[in-house]
Amino acid sequence: MSLDTQFITMLIMFSSGVYLGMVMDTFKRFEPLWKPNVVMRYSFEILFWILQGLVLFYFLFLANQGELRLYIVLAVVCGYAAYQALFRTTYKKVLERLIKIVAGLIRFLTRLVTVFIVRPIRFLIFTIVKLILLLWTTSLAILFFLLKIILYPFQLIGRITWKLVPKNAKKYLLDVAGFYSKIKNIILKWREFIQQKRR
Missing domain, CATH: 1.20.5 (Single alpha-helices involved in coiled-coils or other helix-helix interfaces)
Known part of the structure; x- marks a missing residue:
């Protein structure tokens, strides 16, 4: 392995250590969402570490065709330590800011959908139902009125007959x-x- 390849490999694996620190803090930040559920907690933990192992191996494969050396492990550890010492505080602040922005965007989109889609559809359905009920009651009232008109002669004949x-x-x-x-x-x-x- 040439010196250039070794240097690129160390640089990539150092960056992988920084990446590992970032995703671990991100995972811990969202962990309270599923922590009460034991099954979800262990399932997410296992999937998280399997995924990170695959990502690190992919980075290693890109760097030197997947050859694992001691200095590569040390580069990952150094990258993770550098993240903890230099970048962690800044990253966590940026992460919180991003979460607030995304949450605000979701709230805005939810209100937008509610105002321009949900409420008009609800109002339309309510209006249609009211119109149907109004037509139904009006039709019944007209029907009963017509029945009274039609049956009135028979009632009159019945009263006269009853008197006789x-x-x-x-x-x-x-x-x-x-x-x-x-x-x-x-x-x-x-x-x-x-x-x-x-x-």
Whole structure:
């Protein structure tokens, strides 16, 4: 391995150590979101370290075709230590600022969607439902009014006919109507009783 290749490899692996420190702090920053769930916590930890191992190996492969040497490990450790000593405080501030910007952008987009999409659709649905209900009640009112007009002559004929019926016949008809009404009430009570027993 030439000196140029060794130097590039050390530089890449040093940068990999800095990268490792940054992603670890980023991971720890978001860890409280899933920490209460034990399964998610361990799953994310395992996936995180597998992913970082693959990323570091990819960097090493780009640098020297994947040859692992002691100085490469030391370069990664030095990069991580340099990050902890020099860049960590600045990076965490930048990370917090980015989180605030992204959170504010998400809130803005959410309000934008709510104002220009959700509320108009909700208002449209509410208006359509009100119109349908208004049309339904108006149609029913018109239908009942027409039925009253249509049935009025029959009611009138019935009243006149009832007045012409003899008193004895009226009494008989009222008794029959009362009898059928009682039977109907008894049947309804028994049906309710059976339905309650089934429950």
